[in-house]
Amino acid sequence: MLYNDIPFDVIVCGGGHAGCEAALASARMGASTLLLSGNIDTVAAMSCNPAIGGQAKGQMVREIDALGGEMAINTDVTAIQFRLLNESKGLAVQSPRAQSDKKAYQYRMKHTLELQPNLHLFQATVTGLTHSGGKVTGVRTNLDLEFGGTTVVVTTGTFLRGLMHIGQNKNEGGRMGDFTAKTLSTSFEEVGIELQRLKTGTPPRLLGRSLDFSKMKEQQGDAKPTCFAFHETRQDHDLFHVEQTGESRLGWEPGTNQISCWMTYTTEETAQLVRDNLTKSAMYSGEISGTGPRYCPSIEDKFVRFADKPRHLLFIEPEGRTTNEFYVNGLSTSLPFDVQMKMVRTVPGLEHAELLRPAYAVEYDFAPPTQLFPSLESKKLENLFFAGQINGTSGYEEAASQGLIAGVNAVHKARGEQPLVLARHEGYIGVLIDDLVTKGTREPYRMFTSRAEHRLLFNHGSAEQRLIHHAKVHGLVGPERLARMAAKSESITHWINTFETTRPGGGQGTFADWIRRASQGDGAWPELPETFQQLPTESRDQVLYRVSYRGYLEREERQVAKLAQTEKIRIPSGLNYAEIKGLRRESALKLTETQPVNLGQASRISGVNPSDISILMVFIETLRRQTPRAT
Known part of the structure; x- marks a missing residue:
């Protein structure tokens, strides 16, 4: 049975972080959009660590915000701890990170989807594609309903033939307590899309009242939070309610009532227990065929690959304000449950820990992304787009970035318009997608600063200036915010020029010369004009960054100009x-x-x-x- 006589412009399959951004981007561009999820109660679920950001990832979230996405603002108003990584190393390498309230993040994002005009949210499992003449025409579902769509965006995460492992125990599913998608993989293979297997893992969750925090080191949040969204160019109603309806959304003032995380370490007893039980691990016993993430190794991998290290750092992180559940960051494993219990209790502070959920590994199908164009459209079937873990990536931020771009480009495809393709010199999102479609991946891809050859241009506060052209051309932000972004950019340029050409009263050299010497520790900061001091913090930081690193940035820009010739x-x-x-x-x-x-x-x-x-x-x-x- 066909659900709709008139095809949706865009159908999004999957309600994870990629699916949410794809659906919102499409609907906000005015396209009729359908988001299908096998369980709408788990839309935007944080299946692993409820944290957003980190090295390179934090910059990507700011880029998502500059392009009109939702992840940044959703994180800011549901975060329970903010930390600016590399704060002592200067603006060039600083990255924001936040621990989110797991359920608050999920509920607010679901509410945002429900309130979005042009977006229809529906619970059904997609079982296959419909297509004709080399073009996708819609999807089939488990409800014997078919949905017609001009374009389809697939964001199925780890659910394609997902299989979970705890020792020798196996359960079908993309995550604990949820379903698996079996027949959709067959539908992809029928149209010539190659599939391979990957795996990822998650650690156990513990009951907080059973932990002894006196044996751990406290890790507090920053007193002054570094947000992900560019609040100075946003309006107040972006935070907690929708102006048209007046309907309140969940959230709180960013940075209020932060909760501490805790640090502890594995012990020699932990290491010996793991080594003695390696053959019981699903990964080491040969039960799992998929390749795992190199840069987020399991505890088994850590003790095998880094046998010279006497201990490994663990972070004990709260999952929210209204739960006593804690996440053990760094203890991912697929060992049997009885071994997990013993292993956890060898860690200082966890001697009497109660496990609420066991750790497990999950293997799943992915489609090697070299089968995609830079727009994330499939080369095998026209009008079909892929985004997120199905492309071989790992992480909420990588998924959301792809989802945003795929959603935008699905709309452009439906309208016969040119796609949005970010260049490598424009941001980490451009690097991410270019790496995927050009080089592919044989293991879960994670973004690092080292993957970007022009990373000095990508400091996290510059995302709006770097991407304002795309936001304007592709209609990704409203006219009011766009005007604020333009005014902010003009102000930054004005002050850079002022500092480069103006001398402090009676001093040698320009303000810029003084700033560069001071930033290198060769002199004192000049007394900056009061009107400059009154600028918003982010604008001031951008001016000082551009002035302090002028020589390095100009060198990067010359290299970009040189390489741009081959791109043409x-x-x-x-x-x-x-x-x-x-x-x-x-x-x-x-x-x-x-x-x-x-x-x-x-x-x-x-x-x-x-x-x-x-x-x-x-x-x-x-x-x-x-x-x-x-x-």
């Missing part, structure tokens, strides 16, 4: 690389598989070397000369 050389679609003389066979195969859209992307494909790029450049130029120009 478009590669004709459907090019037969096997017929290009002189091109190595390996390179021809890699280029055929990836189908790069320009020479810059081609140069970043693993296995394609500079000589291949030179040959390809000559071939494209020859084609251009031979192609008659339109008159």
Whole structure:
């Protein structure tokens, strides 16, 4: 039975962090949008650690906010602890992080979806795609209902043939207590989409009243929180209610009533217990075929790969204000439950811990992302987009970033418009997507600052200035906020120019010279103008950052300009690389598989070397000369 006579512009399959951002972006652009979730009570659930941000990830959340997304504001008003990482190392490498109230985050996001015009939320499990003539036309569900859609965005997370492991025990599901999606994988394979397996894990959850915090080190939040959303360009009603309805949403003033986290360590007894039971671990016994996250290893991996370390740091983190449940960050495992109990109780402060939920590993299907265009549209089936863990990523922030871009581009595809594609020099989101579609991944991909060659340009406070053009062109923020963003950018530029050209009264050099010397510890800060001091903190910080790092930033910008030339050389679609003389066979195969859209992307494909790029450049130029120009 077909649910709708008129197709939705966009159907989003999955209500995780990618699905929420995709659906909201689409609906806010004015497109008729359907969000399907197998369980709408778990929309935006934080299946693992209820924390947002961190190195590179915090910058990505700020980029999401600059592009009109919801994750930043949702985090700010449901956070129970804020911390600015690398605070002592300067603005270039600082990253915001927040511990969220797990349920408050989820409930507020669900409420936001329910209140969003143009968005229809419906509970049903997607079991397959409908398609015709090489284009997706909608989805089938477990309710014998079909939904027609011009475009479809798949954000199924770990639910595709998800299988959970606790020792030798196996249960189907994408997370504990939830379902698995079986037949959708078959539907993808039928249209030629390749699937592989990955795995991830989660630690046990403990009852707080059974813990002895006196044996742990307290970790308090920052007295002055660093928020994720750009509040100076937002209106007050963005926080807690929707102006049109007056309906209140859950949340509190960012930074109020913060809750402490705690630190403790594993012991030699912990290590010995793990080593003695390695054969009982689902991962080490061969029960799991999928590859796990290298940079978020299980406790088994830690004691095997880092056998020289006598102990490993654990963070005991609260899951919310209205629960006594704690998350043990750093103790992910797939050991049997009885071993988990013994292992937990070898840790100082956890000697009498009661487990509320066991740790487990989950393996699931993902679609290697080299099968996607930079817009995140599938190369195998037109109008089909993928975002989130189905693309091989790990983390809420990576998922939400992809969801936002996929949602925007699904709308553009439905309208016959050009897609939003962020370049690598524009932000971490651009790096993330380019890495995925160009290089692919064989393990859960996690964003790091080291993956971005132009990371000095990506300090977390600059996201609005970097992305304002895209926000404007693609209609991602309202006119009022856009005007505030433009005014903020103009103010920052004005003060940079003022400092570079104005000398302090009777002093040697300009304000900028003094600031640069002071920032390097070679002198005292000049007395800055009072009108500058009255600017919002974020604007002041951006001015000081741009002035202090001027030489380094200009060098980065020159490099970007140089590399931009290769990005401008478009590669004709459907090019037969096997017929290009002189091109190595390996390179021809890699280029055929990836189908790069320009020479810059081609140069970043693993296995394609500079000589291949030179040959390809000559071939494209020859084609251009031979192609008659339109008159």
